[in-house]
Amino acid sequence: MLDDADRRLLRYLQSDPTAPVSELAERCAMQPATAARRLEKLSAKGILKGQHAVIDWGKLGFAVEVSLRFTLDKTAPRAFDEFQDAARLIPEVIAIQTFLGRVDLRLSVIARDMAHYQSLYRNQILTLPHIAEVEALMHVATIKTTETLPI
Amino acid sequence: MSWDATDFAILRALGADATLSAGALGRDLGLSQPATWRRIKRLQDEGVLAGRRVDLDAEALGFGVTVFLGVKLATKGRVSLEDFERAVTAIPEVQTVQHVLGLYDYRLRVVARDLSDFERVLRRRVMTLPGVGDVEANVLLSEERLAGPL
Numbered sequence: 085m086l087d088d089a090d091r092r093l094l095r096y097l098q099s100d101p102t103a104p105v106s107e108l109a110e111r112c113a114m115q116p117a118t119a120a121r122r123l124e125k126l127s128a129k130g131i132l133k134g135q136h137a138v139i140d141w142g143k144l145g146f147a148v149e150v151s152l153r154f155t156l157d158k159t160a161p162r163a164f165d166e167f168q169d170a171a172r173l174i175p176e177v178i179a180i181q182t183f184l185g186r187v188d189l190r191l192s193v194i195a196r197d198m199a200h201y202q203s204l205y206r207n208q209i210l211t212l213p214h215i216a217e218v219e220a221l222m223h224v225a226t227i228k229t230t231e232t233l234p235i
Numbered sequence: 236m237s238w239d240a241t242d243f244a245i246l247r248a249l250g251a252d253a254t255l256s257a258g259a260l261g262r263d264l265g266l267s268q269p270a271t272w273r274r275i276k277r278l279q280d281e282g283v284l285a286g287r288r289v290d291l292d293a294e295a296l297g298f299g300v301t302v303f304l305g306v307k308l309a310t311k312g313r314v315s316l317e318d319f320e321r322a323v324t325a326i327p328e329v330q331t332v333q334h335v336l337g338l339y340d341y342r343l344r345v346v347a348r349d350l351s352d353f354e355r356v357l358r359r360r361v362m363t364l365p366g367v368g369d370v371e372a373n374v375l376l377s378e379e380r381l382a383g384p385l
Contacts, residue, residue, distance in 0.1 A: 086296070094291065101253070101287040133290040137249035140285040141383065144238065151335065151342065168379075175384040183303070185373030190303075194383065220337055221305075227320050227332040231288055233298055233346060234327035 086131070089114065091235045093122055094132070098232040101135050141178070146194040148201045151221040153187045156214045163214035164189070174208050238283070241266070243385040245274055246283070250382060253287040298346045300353050301375040304361065305339035309368030318365045328356045339371070 092112045096103065109119035126132040141149065156163045164182065171177050171191055179192040193209070195201035209218070244264055248255055261271035278284040293301070308319060316334075323332055323343065331344040343361070347353035361370065 094289075094296075098289050098291070101289050129295070131292045131295045133292060135253040135287045135289050136251060136380075137246070137253040137287055138285045139246055139250055139383070140282055143281060143283045143285075146384075172379075172381065178381055178383040180379045180381070181303075182376040182378075183373035184376055186371060187373045221335040221339060221342060222337060224334040224336055227334055227341075228324040228329065229331045229333075231330045231344070233291060233293055233296055233330075235296060 090122055090126060093119060094126070094233075095235050097123075097132075098235070141194045145196055146176075147197060148195040149223040150193050150195070150201065151223065152191045152193055152209060153219050153221065154189045154191070154212075154215055155186070155217040156188045157216045158188075160214045166213045167215075170212050174204070176204055176208075238278075242274060242278060245271070245278065247382050247385045249275075249284065250385075293346060297348055299349050300347045301378075302345045302347065302353055303373045303375060304343040304345060304357075305369075305371040305373075306341040306343060306361070306364075306367060307338075307369040308340045308366045310366050319367070322364050323361075326356070326360045328360070339369075 089112060093108060096108050096111050100107075105120050105123065106116045108123075109116040112119060114122075123132065127134075154167070156167055160166070167189065168180055168182075171180055174193075176193050176195060177191050178194055179190075181190045182188065183190065191209075193201070193204065195204055241264060245260060248260055248263065257272040257275060258268040260266075260275075261268050264271065266274075275284070293299075308316075319341070320332065320334075323329055323341070328345050328347055329343050330346055331342075333342040334340065335342050345353065345356060345361075347356055357370070357372070361367065
């Protein structure tokens, strides 16, 4: 479905998302019109879905980031849906992931400081439905975060 | 630095679609193109807008499996964190590396073509990292990014 030229284009685009089409084309040794057409086709097929800006929450004053890992009480039939619906309403939750493994679900939570985190944790997180177990991983540093695919 | 509701609206919009032009964004917010551009520039200069990411359909590109690994170092002190970090960031299938406090020392996001490809990455690349101890794997089923407190 994808050929080498498509892969090359996506690889360069991933490493430099703001590069103009003319520059991508040059790096891939193809005509700008060809590159533009290929990118359009990749978008139309839904392979290239778009771009999003990365927000540095620390710079906005959210110094604390915590990964909260949950196991849910699966005897409740709609445990996942109800938990996720409730978690979505907490503004400080910036990501929700579900898993197959020892952990059922993970929330990325940000807070201004530890006092703020403590109040969030007590008043909003622990009151989420169907929690069987929760454990926290406090982020110290992000060493690598390219999230590029090794195409 | 202080940010107002308009800055937050810009972040929310660009967080969903980073390719929006200052003109288009300004029209939605009732701002002029130059005023919008100045705000975006300030958010970039202060590091709040920290670059862009391309959203790809990983599955269509042949990456069917994403696994999160919790890694505990076995021999802290003997192997330096720098050695571990240098080696782990060099693995192309490892997308993110976070140093954490708690049950594990590091949290890794790994992409693979399928489960057997993941097994290869785990055995040949991850388990052979300097100082690696306990490893816990959880296979990602779904993922949802939210706008956050904006």
